[in-house]
Amino acid sequence: MGYKVVVAGATGNVGREMLNILAERQFPVDEIAALASRRSLGTEVSFGDKTLTTKDIEGFDFSGYDIALFAIGSDATKKYAPIAAAQGCVVIDNSSLYRYDPEIPLVVPEVNPEAVDNYKNKNIIANPNCSTAQMVVALKPLHDRAKIKRVVVSTYQSVSGSGKEAIDELWNQTKGMYVPGQEVEPKVYPKQIAFNVIPHIDVFLDDGSTKEEWKMVAETKKIVDPAIKLTATCVRVPVFVGHSEAINIEFEEFLDEDEARDILREAPGIMVVDKREPGGYVTPVECVGEFATYISRIRQDSTIENGINLWCVSDNLRKGAALNAVQIAETLGKRCLKKG
Structure with a gap:
């Protein structure tokens, strides 16, 4: 027996990835509904070898559905997530709306899977x-061994983190560099992103x-350990998909680099x-479409x-969004719902 699943925001980058990953990982689905706004109503999306036609999220009846994966942004989530939760469907939300609510678990399954047990507080789980x-x-297995005092991280984040319009802007600005008169002014970003970086x-x-x-500071404290001190500099770079991070970690006790490498080799979700x-x-180019964090x-x-010091790379549409949401659903199923 499988689950009845909803994917809200099914026509967006993350929503489409959620559908792909549910199929790739053979999540036990008995029935699936793809929801979108009225503007995208009737758009067809793929789920494995099936084609789904999107339904209108407005007025959708979530009762009878087990899990809803939300990728619709904070404003729409604020309206529809409480409706789904009240109708008995567990919401796994990709927006930032609920991440800092102390009653709502913020979950990365390789790090704090036990946190999903608190989904009953509001029938909502937040995706970081x-x-x-x-x-x-990457931090958690090292923290378990040597206890992290402080982290200094610089990120190199791809434009897909800003949505389809940002991908188009990078593509069009890049083309415009080679065609006189075809230059594209910034709209998504405050400055040119092609051949540039924006801090x-x-x-x-x-x-x-x-x-x-x-967000990186607050979420690390909630997910891993509130005692960790963290400072971040986040930079947008002209990469389509894949976030990279240069991470400096200071521990309470000495940890040899060879032992750190061995610990990470054995850690779940890491390559x-x-x-x-x-x-x-x-x-980033090599991590696109992959499940692992490298x-x-x-x-x-x-x-x-x-x-x-270490270098960390992952597909932000997968581990940074859709994959983590599906992994939360898998963890919820194993620990709490126990179907499939």
Whole structure:
């Protein structure tokens, strides 16, 4: 016996990935509904070898459905998630709306699977920010061994994290560089993204950080350990898919780089590719379409007493969004719902 599943926002980048991953991982689905806004009503989307026609989320009856994967943004989630939850359907939400609610679990299954048990508080589970999700998968096994004091992370985030319009903007600006008169002015971003990097993701806060940077701090504390100190600089780069992170970790006790490498090799959800030679590391292009979070460039930081540096790369539409949501659904099924 399988589950009755809803994917809300099925025509967007993340919603389509959710459908792909549900099929790829053979999630036990008895029935599936693809929902969209009225603007996208009737659009066809793929689910394995099936074609689904989207239904209108407005007025949709969630009763009788077990799990709803939401990829519709905070405003729409605020309206529809409580409706679905009240009708007995567990919502797994990809927006930022519920991540910081103390009653709602924020889950990365490789890190804190037990947190899904608290879904009954509001019948809602939150999916973390894309940049946080891949990072904490790497941090947790190292934290279990040597206890992390402080993390300094710089991110290199692809434009797909901003949606389809951002992908189009990068593509059109790149083409425009080679065709006189075809230059494309920035609309999604405050400055040109093609052949450029922008140290600004989300809105600026009073302390000079951006909300994206704040999210990484708050979410790491909630998912891994509130005692961890973290500072982040988040940068948008001209890459279509795949987020990269340079992570510096300071531990309470010494951790040798070879032991750190061995720990990460055995950790769930991680693939270590770390050869000290040209090409002996993973870049965003190579991680697209993959489930794993890739770790490279593991090395001692000799400038502090107990430090390690590493490079972390993942497909942000997968581990950073759709894959993690499906993994939460799998964990919820195994621990709580127990069908399929």
